Amino acid sequence: MSYETFSQINWSIMTPEFIILGVIAILILMDLFMPKTLDRKILGWIGITATFAAMVYTAAMAGGPVQSILHDTFRIDSFAIAFKLLILVGGALVLFLAVSYEPKDGVERYQAEFYYLLLTAMLGGMLMTSSGDLVTLYIGLELLSITSYILAGIRKFHPQSNESAMKYVINGSISSAIVLFGMSYVYGLTGTTNLLNIANELAALANSNHVYLLTIAFLMIVIGLAFKISAVPFHMWAPDVYQGAPTPVTAFLSVVSKIAGFVIVIRILLTVFGFAATKGPGSPPILYDMQNYLAVIAGATMIVGNVVAIKQTDIKRMFAYSSIAHAGYLIVAFTSLTTNMFQAIWFYLLAYLLMNLGAFAVIQVITEKAGSTKIAEFAGLYRRAPVLAVSMGILLISLAGFPGTAGFIGKLNIFLGTFYAEPSHYVLASIMIATTVVSYFYYFRVMTQMFFRPAADESKFSIPFGILVVLIVAVAGSVLFGIMPNFAFDFLQNNLDILGDFFK
């Protein structure tokens, strides 16, 4: 490639990625040249600043035309901007948790790595949102996954953390391999890795035998991605990994990774399988035929996540199952395949991001202080730290989906889609509502501990600044979007035409 062609590429649309990448490089260098005795926390703050800069730049791109560079492998459309914003907001909040995390069990030696690996993982997620090609999607996915494996095991001298990393590596790489295998079928059928070209090729699929190959590809990809979003029956890794990883990493896995997982699910399934006619031109695409499989996964995910969460005595395991359950709700939104699907998923992810990260902020404070992750450590929190207890209460109410919180509006939006779709998914919606009631069991058990039980020790908490920021954003956001959801809906509607841009 000559310099001319190189410089003619419109690199500016990659600015958010370049900001993060640049800061990662700077952090690595700073870590190298900083005296060993200096506190590495400053590196975390630099990372946060960079994330905000990337966030502002991404937001400024909203409303612009669809642009793509590098042979359409990297694209900026409304979908990319909307979900990249979520990833950046989530990433920034996780970094706030990370700088408030007191390093121990070996993390103290790798504190700088801790920050820039989080940034790298986030970068992987950002790449995924903007990918227009199977290869870039996969690269983004692996960038995110591989850094996450290291992060899960960063507490080097903590056995559980090592176990968690090991399990994550094995499960994660198997699932990546399965996805790749599925992708290879798609490539074999169409001879291209570009998503839109694939869509065009498959729409004109003439040989009916190819449909079977395509079905195999679909199932492979769905199974592989189901690992990534921890959908049942491929969810087993989540509780162990969540429990062993340091709390900020758990928060990252349960929120940012999950957002990225849904990004890739939507991109691949919708473009590759959304147009592939199965019975000649003009017949319904294969995705509609496969709706039932997705519905079964969604139903099983909600039931298993919510029911098994009841039995947990460990708060991080409980939240692992809770995040499995929430993934189930999101798959319901995807399964309904209505035109408001993007909105429903985006808003639910936003609500989920706020409430889950807020809850993890509280969990981090409590478990770090107590040195254990038992739910019983929350006993008497209301007496010890009323602010923490009431914040956690509001976030739990939002997670349980009670009105007045963003969680409720998000669920309402999903229900609307399932009932509006023709044919309506009554069973799926009923499972979702019933399992929501089941979730009251375990969310309110934490409440019982916090508000009804006496405290084992009466010592007070000191709340670090970073935790405070996350809590304020999370609680204010959960309540604001619960009472005035139009702020988010209007932003999406007025600036981002996701559906219109998606296939351009």
Added chain:
Amino acid sequence: MNLQSILSILVFSPLLGIIVLALLPKTQEKAVKAIGILATLPALILSLAVYAHFLAGKNLSDFSISVPWIKFRGINAQEPFFTVSYELAVSGFQLVLVVLTAIVSTLAAIGAAKFIKKEWKGYYMLFLLLLTGMLGVFTAENLILFFIFFEITLIPTFFLIGKWGYFEKEKAAYSFLLYNGLGSAVLLIVIMILFAKTGTSNIEILRQMMADPSGPLKDGFKLGLFIALLIAFGVKLPIFPLHTWMLRVHVQAPPSVVMIHSGILLKIGAYGLIRFGMGIFPKQFESLATLIAILGVINLLYGAFLAFIQTDFKMVLAYSSISHMGIVLIGLAAMNEAGIQGAIFQVVSHGLISALLFFLVGVIYERTETSFIDKLGGLAKGMPLAAGFLLAAAMASLGLPGMSGFVSEFMAFLGLFKVEPWIAAVGTIGIIMTAAYLLRAVLGMTYGKARREFDGGLDLKGAELVPVFVLMLLIVLIGVYPSVLSSPLQATLETILLGLGG
């Protein structure tokens, strides 16, 4: 003042009290209690003002407010918005319930100052949130707003029971949460189906849409939705066999919460059945009327028989509530003016009577630390005022003429005898049983040999007399002069009967 904003102020005024309480230090016991009680007054005064507005012959629709609120977008291209509006309004029926809520809540707040022994600040904050939820439930004009307020009542009630209740409080709180959670889950399915299929959740528009035979939903589907509604509100009312949670709550919750729970929260079930069940699905209600009448009679008899064998007076009252809610169902199933009016009268009358009874039980429990009938006895000697009022309240409850209970039972049965004489005849056994179990329980407590030494000063005194007098006054007022209730109900009844085609 702008009339349209009055309902919003009415509903959200308790929140102001929460903010003030949040700023008070929790050691200031007297101030916390005073603010907690005072914060219920704006709602009471405004609701009475709205009632006065009605009595002056003016139109209640002056108060209606409707502002677009949530816009769910992009569902399809033709209809870009699914709008949920912020809509509050009162009809005569709703007004009656709002006034009832405001009165009982103020009295329960006064009662709480007496009955609650710890952490008043948290108690009153939750209590005021509950009040906002209840007022919102009765003024919401669309189903989603109704549901939001309906769920808002769940959370504070859970905490009020679980933290300030008696021995098995946490179990009671959980069973409250889960039963009601399931009930509202079913309700949410119905609401969202209606919303998604019709594009509106406004109750009035839905009523017209469902009455139109060419509407978007088929008859069989509507019947399914109605049955779901019946289950959802059946948990709340409660209808046998969905009642077990309510027994636990009545026994374990603190008396001031039971006053609200038995007095108002159960009435949301009746309100929902009348306003949505009968209002939106009149034809479906008609087709199940016999079943509802039978369910009503089962409730009435089951409650009455079990109340007869209870040893704990709180349990007597809990079963008595089930029994009395049977009368609501009986009245509704009659589907004529007398029956429906009787049902609504029963809703209000039972709200007042059970609030009074539970207040008295609370007082007696506080003095004697028991509510078991065989451990009491001879109360008339030591606590003559309390015993007297207890007897009077029991008389009202069993339907003594001249008190509110009589009017409602009489009308409900009058209605049912017209259409289903046999079922009604069976139901009358329940009335006899009511007299039997109430007299057995109350006489056992007030007369007979005193089981303990009553030293002086145990009787009702000071602020305790306020709730007792106010409630008794209202019970007698409705009994003697029923048109205080029936005149605001007139318009509502006409609309419902029009929907029933009668």
